[in-house]
Structure formats: C-alpha cells, structure tokens
Amino acid sequence: xxxxxxxxxxxxxxxxxxxxxxxxxxxxxxxxxxxxxxxxxxxxxxxxxxxxxxxxxxxxxxxxxxxxxxxxxxxxxxxxxxxxxxxxxxxxxxxxxxxxxxxxxxxxxxxxxxxxxxxxxxxxxxxxxxxxxxxxxxxxxxxxxxxxxxxxxxxxxxxxxxxxxxxxxxxxxxxxxxxxxxxxxxxxxxxxxxxxxxxxxxxxxxxxxxxxxxxxxxxxxxxxxxxxxxxxxxxxxxxxxxxxxxxxxxxxxxxxxxxxxxxxxxxxxxxxxxxxxxxxxxxxxxxxxxxxxxxxxxxxxxxxxxxxxxxxxxxxxxxxxxxxxxxxxxxxxxxxxxxxxxxxxxxxxxxxxxxxxxxxxxxxxxxxxxxxxxxxxxxxxxxxxxxxxxxxxxxxxxxxxxxxxxxxxxxxxxxxxxxxxxxxxxxxxxxxxxxxxxxxxxxxxxxxxxxxxxxxxxxxxxxxxxxxxxxxxxxxxxxxxxxxxxxxxxxxxxxxxxxxxxxxxxxxxxxxxxxxxxxxxxxxxx
Amino acid sequence: xxxxxxxxxxxxxxxxxxxxxxxxxxxxxxxxxxxxxxxxxxxxxxxxxxxxxxxxxxxxxxxxxxxxxxxxxxxxxxxxxxxxxxxxxxxxxxxxxxxxxxxxxxxxxxxxxxxxxxxxxxxxxxxxxxxxxxxxxxxxxxxxxxxxxxxxxxxxxxxxxxxxxxxxxxxxxxxxxxxxxxxxxxxxxxxxxxxxxxxxxxxxxxxxxxxxxxxxxxxxxxxxxxxxxxxxxxxxxxxxxxxxxxxxxxxxxxxxxxxxxxxxxxxxxxxxxxxxxxxxxxxxxxxxxxxxxxxxxxxxxxxxxxxxxxxxxxxxxxxxxxxxx
Numbered sequence: 001x002x003x004x005x006x007x008x009x010x011x012x013x014x015x016x017x018x019x020x021x022x023x024x025x026x027x028x029x030x031x032x033x034x035x036x037x038x039x040x041x042x043x044x045x046x047x048x049x050x051x052x053x054x055x056x057x058x059x060x061x062x063x064x065x066x067x068x069x070x071x072x073x074x075x076x077x078x079x080x081x082x083x084x085x086x087x088x089x090x091x092x093x094x095x096x097x098x099x100x101x102x103x104x105x106x107x108x109x110x111x112x113x114x115x116x117x118x119x120x121x122x123x124x125x126x127x128x129x130x131x132x133x134x135x136x137x138x139x140x141x142x143x144x145x146x147x148x149x150x151x152x153x154x155x156x157x158x159x160x161x162x163x164x165x166x167x168x169x170x171x172x173x174x175x176x177x178x179x180x181x182x183x184x185x186x187x188x189x190x191x192x193x194x195x196x197x198x199x200x201x202x203x204x205x206x207x208x209x210x211x212x213x214x215x216x217x218x219x220x221x222x223x224x225x226x227x228x229x230x231x232x233x234x235x236x237x238x239x240x241x242x243x244x245x246x247x248x249x250x251x252x253x254x255x256x257x258x259x260x261x262x263x264x265x266x267x268x269x270x271x272x273x274x275x276x277x278x279x280x281x282x283x284x285x286x287x288x289x290x291x292x293x294x295x296x297x298x299x300x301x302x303x304x305x306x307x308x309x310x311x312x313x314x315x316x317x318x319x320x321x322x323x324x325x326x327x328x329x330x331x332x333x334x335x336x337x338x339x340x341x342x343x344x345x346x347x348x349x350x351x352x353x354x355x356x357x358x359x360x361x362x363x364x365x366x367x368x369x370x371x372x373x374x375x376x377x378x379x380x381x382x383x384x385x386x387x388x389x390x391x392x393x394x395x396x397x398x399x400x401x402x403x404x405x406x407x408x409x410x411x412x413x414x415x416x417x418x419x420x421x422x423x424x425x426x427x428x429x430x431x432x433x434x435x436x437x438x439x440x441x442x443x444x445x446x447x448x449x450x451x452x453x454x455x456x457x458x459x460x461x462x463x464x465x466x467x468x469x470x471x472x473x474x475x476x477x478x479x480x481x482x483x484x485x486x487x488x489x490x491x492x493x494x495x496x497x498x499x500x501x502x503x504x505x506x507x508x509x510x511x512x513x514x515x516x517x518x519x520x521x522x523x524x525x526x
Numbered sequence: 527x528x529x530x531x532x533x534x535x536x537x538x539x540x541x542x543x544x545x546x547x548x549x550x551x552x553x554x555x556x557x558x559x560x561x562x563x564x565x566x567x568x569x570x571x572x573x574x575x576x577x578x579x580x581x582x583x584x585x586x587x588x589x590x591x592x593x594x595x596x597x598x599x600x601x602x603x604x605x606x607x608x609x610x611x612x613x614x615x616x617x618x619x620x621x622x623x624x625x626x627x628x629x630x631x632x633x634x635x636x637x638x639x640x641x642x643x644x645x646x647x648x649x650x651x652x653x654x655x656x657x658x659x660x661x662x663x664x665x666x667x668x669x670x671x672x673x674x675x676x677x678x679x680x681x682x683x684x685x686x687x688x689x690x691x692x693x694x695x696x697x698x699x700x701x702x703x704x705x706x707x708x709x710x711x712x713x714x715x716x717x718x719x720x721x722x723x724x725x726x727x728x729x730x731x732x733x734x735x736x737x738x739x740x741x742x743x744x745x746x747x748x749x750x751x752x753x754x755x756x757x758x759x760x761x762x763x764x765x766x767x768x769x770x771x772x773x774x775x776x777x778x779x780x781x782x783x784x785x786x787x788x789x790x791x792x793x794x795x796x797x798x799x800x801x802x803x804x805x806x807x808x809x810x811x812x813x814x815x816x817x818x819x820x821x822x823x824x825x826x827x828x829x830x831x832x833x834x835x836x837x838x839x840x841x842x843x844x845x846x847x848x849x850x851x
Contacts, residue, residue: 037687039687047598047600053600055554130560130562130566131557131563131566132553132556132557134557134560134563135556135557135559135560135563138560190566191566191569191570196600197601200600200601212689213689215609216598216599217610217801217806218682218683218799218801219682219686221689237687239686239687241682241686241799242799242801243680243681243799244796244797246665246797247799250668250669250672250673250680251680253673254672256679257686407546407812408551408812409544409546409550409551409812409813410544410545412546412550412551413545413546413547413550416558416559427555428555430554430556445555445559
C-alpha cells in the first residue's frame with residue numbers, strides 16, 4: 001500500500017512543483033508598457049554607441065536618438081536634406097565647398113554649448129579612427145572659420161555631401177567630454193583614441209535622448225535629454241531590444257513591444273488588424289552578376305552569355321517571391337533616390353531572346369556556379385529561395401546553374417576578391433545619393449567584384465565622371481538614369497528587386513515613418 | 527598546464543582554419559575597399575603578424591588573463607565572458623535543478639509503478655520529451671504560455687527597460703536578492719522560468735528514463751528485499767538504499783547534460799532573447815570574431831573538464847564503494 005502511495009505523492013509533488021513554477025511565471029507575464037515608454041524590437045547587429053565607429057542598422061537607430069547632425073531628413077524623404085544643427089548651408093557651384101551655419105542655441109546634455117569646434121573634432125575623429133564610416137568623409141577637410149560656421153572642403157566635386165552629413169555616424173559629440181575620456185581627432189586616432197568604452201556607457205551628444213544603458217546583445221535604454229534644444233520627444237524612455245523576428249511578431253501583437261522592425265512580408269500578413277503595418281520597398285537592392293573577367297570564367301565574360309542571363313530571368317516571379325512590398329529594381333539605384341529609373345524601364349523576361357543570345361555565345365548547355373551568402377536575412381528574406389528561382393529560370397534558357405551557398409563570412413572574401421563566376425548579392429545604401437551607386441561602374445568597387453575592369457565600357461565610365469561633377473539635381477537625375485539604362489542593357493551586373501520593408505507598430509504609435517539612413521527616428525514618434 | 531596549452535593550441539588552429547577573412551566579415555562594404563581601414567583593422571587585432579607569432583602573443587596574453595578584444599563588441603573578451611557566462615550559467619543551473627528534481631522524482635515514480643498506467647504515461651511522455659527539437663518546443667512554449675495564456679514574459683532577463691542590480695554574481699536573481707530588490711527579483715524569476723523549463727524538458731525526460739532503468743536494476747537486489755524484510759519504512763528503503771545505488775549512472779548523465787545545457791543553449795537563448803554565451807558564440811562564429819570564438823572555445827573546454835571533475839567527486843559521495851583509498 002505504501003509502496004504505491006509514495007510514488008503517487010512524488011508524481012503529485014512533481015506536478016505541483018511545475019504548477020508552482022507556472023504560477024511564478026504569471027507574476028509579470030504581460031509587461032505592457034506605460035504610455036511614456038517605447039519598446040522597439042530589433043534583431044541586433046549592434047557593435048557600439050560611439051558615433052565615430054558605428055555603421056550598423058541597430059547602431060544608427062540608437063545614435064540617431066543620442067546625437068544631432070548638421071542636416072537631417074524629414075520623415076522618409078531623402079531627396080532633400082533639411083536643417084538640424086545647421087540652420088542653413090551653402091554649396092559652391094563646383095560642389096567642392098559646403099558652408100554650414102550653426103544654430104546658437106544648442107547645448108549638449110551636460111549644458112555645454114555646441115560650437116563648430118565640436119563639429120570639427122567629431123568629423124576628424126570619425127575620419128581618423130579609420131573605422132567603418134570613415135569613408136564618408138574621404139577626401140573632405142573640415143574647418144571652422146568661427147564658432148558657429150563649419151566648412152567642408154572636398155578634394156574633388158562631391159555632390160553627395162548634403163546627403164552624407166545627416167548620417168548618424170556624423171553625429172556631433174561634446175569634444176571636451178570625449179577628449180577627457182580618451183578621445184582624439186588627431187591623425188593616428190585609430191591607435192590612440194580610447195573613448196569608445198566611455199561612449200558605450202555615457203552619451204555625449206545634444207540629441208533628444210541620453211544613454212541610460214547599452215548592451216550589444218540585450219537592450220539599449222535611452223531617456224530624454226532635459227537640455228534638448230528641440231521639441232521634446234513624446235516618449236520619455238526608449239528601449240531598443242535584441243529580439244529575433246519570430247518573437248518580435250508575438251511581442252508587437254501583445255503590445256510588449258510597440259514597434260517590430262524585422263518581420264518578413266509573410267509574418268506581416270498574419271498580424272492582427274489592431275496593428276499598423278507599413279510595407280514599402282526597401283532601399284536594399286538584390287542583384288546578380290556574371291563575372292566579366294575572362295580569367296575567372298570564359299563563359300560568363302561572354303557578352304552574349306550575359307544577355308542570355310539578363311533576358312532569361314523572370315523578374316516578376318522574383319518580385320513575387322520576395323513578397324508584399326517588394327518591387328523590381330528597374331536600375332541599380334533604388335526607387336526612393338534621385339535618379340532612380342521608372343518601373344517602365346525595368347528589364348523583362350524574353351526567353352526567345354535569351355535562347356538566341358545563348359546560341360550566339362557559342363556555349364551549349366553551359367554549367368556555371370552561383371555563389372551567395374547562406375546565413376543572412378535581409379528584410380525577412382534569405383538568399384536561398386531567390387537563388388533556386390534563378391537556377392530554375394536559367395535552366396529554361398539552357399544554362400545549368402550549380403548553387404554554392406556559403407556563410408557570409410566565407411563567401412564575402414570570394415565576392416570581394418572578384419572571383420565569383422556568378423554572384424547573387426545585395427547593396428544597401430551608405431548614403432541616400434545616387435553617387436553611392438557609381439561603385440557599380442567598370443573599375444570601381446562592385447564593378448571590379450564582377451570582373452568589370454576599368455576601360456571595359458568607356459562610354460559608361462565617361463557618364464559616371466560627368467555625373468560626379470554635375471551639381472544641378474535635374475541634370476544629375478538624367479545622367480544617372482542614362483547610366484543605369486546602359487548598365488541594364490550592357491553591363492554584367494543585373495539589378496533584380498528591392499524587397500519589401502516591414503515595420504509593424506501598435507496603433508498607439510503615431511507619425512510612423514521609416515528612413516533609409518537610420519530606419520526609424522525614435523524621437524519623431526508621438 | 528599541458529592540457530591548457532593543448533586546448534588553446536587546438537582551438538587556435540581550428541579557429542584560424544575556417545576559410546574567410548575576419549576583416550571582410552567585420553568591415554563594411556566600403557571600409558573593406560579602403561586599404562587604410564583594412565590595415566588599421568589588421569594591426570589592431572594583430573592579424574598582420576604571422577600565425578605562430580599570433581599564437582604566442584595569444585598564449586602570453588592569456589597567461590595574464592587577457593583573452594583579447596572582440597571584433598564584434600569592441601570590448602575585452604574577458605568582459606564579454608564575465609557578462610554572458612553568468613547569464614547562461616543562471617539559465618542552465620535553473621534548468622538542471624528542474625531536471626534533477628523532476629527527472630529523478632518521475633524516474634523513481636515510474637520504476638516503483640512498473641508497467642502500471644503511471645509508468646506507461648511517463649514512458650510515452652518522456653519519449654516525446656527526448657524526441658522534440660528544442661527550438662520547436664521553445665517557439666511553441668512562447669506561443670502558448672506567453673502569447674495565448676499570458677503566463678510568462680516573452681524574452682530577455684528582465685522587463686524592457688528594467689536594469690539589473692549591481693553585478694555581484696551576474697545571476698540577476700541572486701544579485702536582486704542581495705540588493706533586497708524584490709521588483710527585480712520577481713521579474714528575473716518570471717523571465718527565467720519558461721526558457722529554463724524548455725531547456726529542461728529534454729534533460730527531465732532523459733533523467734526520468736535513466737533513473738527508471740537504474741532503480742529497476744537496483745530493486746532486484748537482495749539487500750533491498752532484506753531492507754524491506756527488516757521492516758524499514760519505504761521512504762528509507764528508497765532514499766537510503768535504492769537511490770544511493772541507482773544515482774551513480776544518473777549523476778553521470780546529469781553531469782554530461784549540464785555541460786550540454788551550458789554549451790548548447792544557442793537556440794533557446796536566441797528565441798527567448800537571453801543574452802548568454804550561446805548567442806555570443808553564434809554571433810562570434812558567424813562573424814569570424816576570432817578572439818571571441820577562442821574565448822568561447824576555452825570556456826566550453828573548461829566547462830567539460832570541471833563538470834567531469836565534479837561528477838567524479840560526486841561518485842564518491844553518493845557511493846562510498848567508489849571512494850579512492
């Protein structure tokens with residue numbers, strides 16, 4: 001009797017223990033936020049809160065809240081930079097000199113007035129650290145003729161400067177505080193600047209928020225800056241949390257988080273109607289290339305083979321695969337930017353033309369390898385389904401594609417060395433100006449990765465040089481469109497699509513907008 | 527000493543055999559094209575030196591407690607480990623406590639009720655428990671317990687925006703207790719229970735099955751019959767005579783399971799936004815963050831060595847026949 005009774009007690013005890021645990025769980029199960037706290041769920045790529053070093057998506061969201069820039073963008077419109085720390089600016093007619101006139105009423109969070117010396121320090125420090133964002137000011141010198149004037153002088157015409165300075169990496173730091181904590185803007189700052197640990201604990205900016213806590217893996221907490229010179233933000237506390245997309249979807253529906261930033265179009269379609277969901281074309285452009293270097297591939301460097309690929313791809317199918325909000329990339333410049341091609345200029349599939357081009361190439365049923373990263377997700381999309389679709393599309397033409405996925409850390413090396421025969425990659429904008437996309441021309445960064453050496457297409461290269469030195473927006477737009485049409489028709493790089501960018505938010509968040517440079521501006525919500 | 531050098535050597539060689547360039551993996555699409563930025567990166571992390579020299583520098587620094595600097599967090603790996611190891615340790619310890627209590631209890635229950643309905647149910651449920659993929663279980667648990675029932679928070683170690691108490695042990699529950707901060711303690715307990723239960727389910731099932739088998743083996747011994755014949759109360763027969771003998775193999779399994787819990791939490795940590803060593807390891811490995819990957823490798827080696835050592839000690843405590851001398 002006792003033998004059977006005792007185990008039953010044990011079993012009952014076990015169940016009771018489990019119930020006790022579950023009861024403990026119930027104590028704070030629904031952590032709905034207060035009206036003054038904004039919780040943002042984001043899958044972190046966070047490395048630092050130091051504006052001179054950050055160039056990641058998560059980092060930009062945080063740094064945008066902590067530091068002000070000379071200019072900014074209003075909402076999602078990146079075609080025009082508007083005043084921020086600089087109340088106005090003038091550009092020289094040759095696009096080599098930009099003069100910024102600073103506001104006189106800006107103070108840092110410790111009450112110190114912000115002057116041009118802080119801007120010079122911040123810009124020189126960012127440049128001399130030689131980190132990820134340093135290229136933004138390559139060939140640009142920053143000077144301060146007086147306490148409230150800053151002059152940026154470029155070695156060569158640089159029409160992108162007004163679109164570069166809003167980048168959070170060019171956030172202005174309190175030079176006195178940063179210097180006191182190991183910061184330097186001198187040449188050699190890559191070795192001598194030791195302010196990063198300090199800036200990961202304490203912000204030294206003039207932005208709407210100050211840093212309360214920072215972690216690269218769990219959460220970043222910002223609270224309002226009482227000395228902020230602008231309109232105080234609606235949320236007194238902002239928490240940006242590291243959460244994977246699957247959990248973000250549940251969090252935002254339960255109002256544990258008010259904003260979710262990494263949902264895929266599929267996940268977005270399953271959200272309840274009590275949320276606002278923005279699905280628009282992201283500025284990221286997925287593209288593929290057929291290596292134009294004969295020493296890498298005799299097949300893919302053949303112009304007719306490239307045409308066979310160009311006309312063999314089912315662009316509409318790829319867009320459909322990418323999900324709601326995605327659009328075809330008519331050219332390499334995303335639809336949001338100056339100089340983007342209209343959808344009417346986009347390439348379309350023409351199997352007859354593709355097969356004829358393959359026949360003209362002299363290759364019968366060639367086999368080529370397509371390389372792409374296997375372990376990254378951008379806008380909720382992985383590369384594998386797109387690669388499989390490309391493989392199927394080209395099979396219809398008579399091209400056998402062998403898929404070669406690899407972790408991004410490995411595949412990047414091959415891609416950047418220009419050794420991939422066929423490549424499937426994406427380009428995210430560094431700054432929202434069409435000049436960022438000149439890297440796709442022969443002899444330039446991405447052009448070389450596709451084996452497109454300088455001198456391969458003199459006409460396009462000449463157009464690129466002309467675009468770089470043209471100042472008027474209308475003329476620039478026309479030139480960039482002309483360049484893209486040439487690339488679409490003759491280049492080895494083929495733009496495919498811009499995926500949809502999903503932002504899901506609670507209805508309590510008003511003025512929900514996104515921006516290609518910093519994704520979201522947490523101070524702009526009300 | 528020799529073991530330590532061997533571990534560092536193997537970890538260093540294997541970590542550096544991975545194809546790929548840490549500079550390419552860590553620098554942005556523009557910075558990688560800037561020779562000055564690449565040179566600065568390589569110089570900063572010592573990647574511009576020959577591999578044997580890099581190893582010597584690493585071992586020398588390690589002897590002084592310097593694990594190098596993470597290319598992802600830009601912090602000393604030692605600081606990262608000090609932050610993330612306690613998070614995983616707290617989670618895994620909770621999971622192993624749950625596992626031991628439930629696993630041994632249910633295992634004994636099943637054995638004492640051999641072939642009865644309780645035993646049948648436990649055998650089926652534990653079979654399901656060892657068969658279910660942890661990541662799937664984590665997602666389902668999150669959906670049901672957090673989303674549908676609202677009984678548990680979704681993720682993280684504390685509520686959004688809530689800050690931990692001063693770092694003493696790195697265990698948020700213990701630090702909150704030491705600080706007398708009941709709000710944080712409640713939050714920390716609420717946040718750890720669900721991921722710990724998910725993590726524990728496999729181990730509970732495993733221990734239940736092992737305990738059942740082990741107890742059944744012991745039950746057939748003459749000394750158990752003799753103990754009962756002497757009229758000893760059943761709790762004493764179970765506690766002193768059956769469990770002591772039956773627990774030796776169970777402790778071995780529990781030790782290995784604890785090591786696995788400590789080093790295999792990446793999926794649970796990811797789904798529950800738990801900032802532990804699993805997430806750190808994954809992020810480091812996928813970004814070719816060599817110093818961090820080395821640090822994690824050494825941590826894993828130390829865990830298994832320590833766990834095996836502790837298990838060896840426990841053998842002697844539980845079963846006096848095994849004591850040396």
